[in-house]
Amino acid sequence: xxxxxxxxxxxxxxxxxxxxxxxxxxDNIIEAISLSPTSSGxxxxxxxxxxNQEVKEQIKPIAWNQSVVTDCSHLLVFAAxxxxxxxxxxxxxxLTNEVRGFKNEGWENYRQMLLKGYPKRDPEVNFNxxxxxxxxxxxxxxxxxxxxxxxxxxxxxxxxxxxxxxLGLEEKGLRxxxxxxxxxxxxxxxxxxxxxxxxxxxxxxxxxxD
Numbered sequence: 323x324x325x326x327x328x329x330x331x332x333x334x335x336x337x338x339x340x341x342x343x344x345x346x347x348x349d350n351i352i353e354a355i356s357l358s359p360t361s362s363g364x365x366x367x368x369x370x371x372x373x374n375q376e377v378k379e380q381i382k383p384i385a386w387n388q389s390v391v392t393d394c395s396h397l398l399v400f401a402a403x404x405x406x407x408x409x410x411x412x413x414x415x416x417l418t419n420e421v422r423g424f425k426n427e428g429w430e431n432y433r434q435m436l437l438k439g440y441p442k443r444d445p446e447v448n449f450n451x452x453x454x455x456x457x458x459x460x461x462x463x464x465x466x467x468x469x470x471x472x473x474x475x476x477x478x479x480x481x482x483x484x485x486x487x488x489l490g491l492e493e494k495g496l497r498x499x500x501x502x503x504x505x506x507x508x509x510x511x512x513x514x515x516x517x518x519x520x521x522x523x524x525x526x527x528x529x530x531x532d
Contacts, residue, residue, distance in 0.1 A: 324469075325465070325468075325469060328465075328468040328469050328471070329465065329468055330519065331468060331471070332464070332467070332468035332473070332474070333473075333514060333515070333519060334474075334475050334476055334514070335390060335473040335474070335475050335503075335505070335507045335508075335512060335514070335515075336390070336475070336512045336513060336514045336515075337389055337390065337393065337507070337508035337511040337512040338389070338390050338393040338394050338395075338473065338475075338503065338505035338506060338507060338508055339393065339505070339506050339507070339508040340393050340395070340505070341395065341505065341506040342395045343395040343396060343472055343504060343505065343506075347470040347472055348371070348396055348504070350466060350470055351463055351466045351467050351470060351472070351504070352369065352371070353466075354462050354463060354465070354466035355369055355459045355462060355463050355466075357462070358458050358459035358462040359458060360455040360458060360459070361451070361454075361455055362414075362432070362436060363414060363418065364406075364410070364411065364414050364455070365414065365455070366402060366403040366406065366410070366451075366452035366455050366456075367400055367401060367402045367403065367452060367453075367455060367456035367459065367496075367499075368401050368494075368496055369398055369399065369400055369401070369459075370398070370399040370401060370489060370491075371396055371397075371398055372396065372397040372398075372399065373395070373396055373397075375392070377488070377489075378391055378392045378394075378397055379392055380488050381397070381480070381485060381488060384480055384481040384484040384485060384488075385477065385479060385480035385481075385485075385501065386479045386480070388475075388477065388479065390475045390477075390503040390505070391477075391501075391503060393503075393505065393508070394475070394503035394504055394505035395504055395505040395506070396503075396504045396505070397501065397502075397503050397504075398463065398501065398502040398503075398504060399485070399489065399498050399501055400456040400457075400459065400460050400498070400499055400500045400501070400502065401456070401486075401489075401491050401494075401496035401497060401498045401499065402449060402452035402453040402455070402456045402496065402497055402499050403448070403449070403452040403495060403496065404445060404448075404449055404492075404495050404496060404497050405441075405443075405445035405448040405449060405452075405495075406436075406440035406441055406443070406448045406451075406452070407441055407495075408437055408441055411433065411436050411437055411440060411441070412433070412437075415429070415430075415433045449497055453497075453499040456499050456500065457499070457500065460476070460500050460502060463502055464476060464502070467502075467504055472504055472505070472506070473504070473505055473506055473507045474502055474503070474504050475502070475503045476500065476501075476502060477500065477501040477502065477503065478500055478501075480498075480501055482497065482498045482499070485498045486498055
């Protein structure tokens with residue numbers, strides 16, 4: 323299977339060479355993000371795509387000075403909704419009705435159930451739930467990047483509150499949760515590039531209940 327071969331090829335690049343990714347490949351990765359499944363189809367996150375070098379330089383010190391932040395082609399920031407609101411829920415349900423061209427009683431009842439529950443929950447509970455949905459899309463972006471033979475470096479090592487300030491996310495009702503630098507591996511300076519991929523055996527990973 324071609325996808326499995328690409329996933330075997332990929333690794334978390336520790337150094338990138340600054341080479342630019344074509345817009346076609348970036349568009350394909352973003353489309354894969356858009357096609358990711360999310361709870362109730364709400365897509366409770368946004369993706370900030372950064373190519374501006376000055377902004378990347380600002381972010382590097384709050385991301386443990388990791389070189390991939392500035393040497394990548396595109397830096398993706400996955401930012402989840404800070405909470406669920408009636409407006410946010412209604413916007414996605416209305417969009418669904420518009421795209422499908424009809425209203426469904428069961429779907430409208432489901433909308434009302436979410437409206438009665440989600441906005442009343444603690445904002446931190448809502449953010450954590452939204453962040454999990456962002457991580458699903460994040461994972462799909464990594465796979466899509468591998469399929470395009472683009473390197474990706476999953477990163478949680480950054481100061482989220484500081485990044486939110488740099489990008490003005492609080493004003494948008496967003497909180498950053500994970501970074502994904504995209505680019506091409508620097509084979510001469512990446513200590514990880516030639517090391518074997520290490521994974522659990524199938525027996526240690528999978529429990530079969532037959």
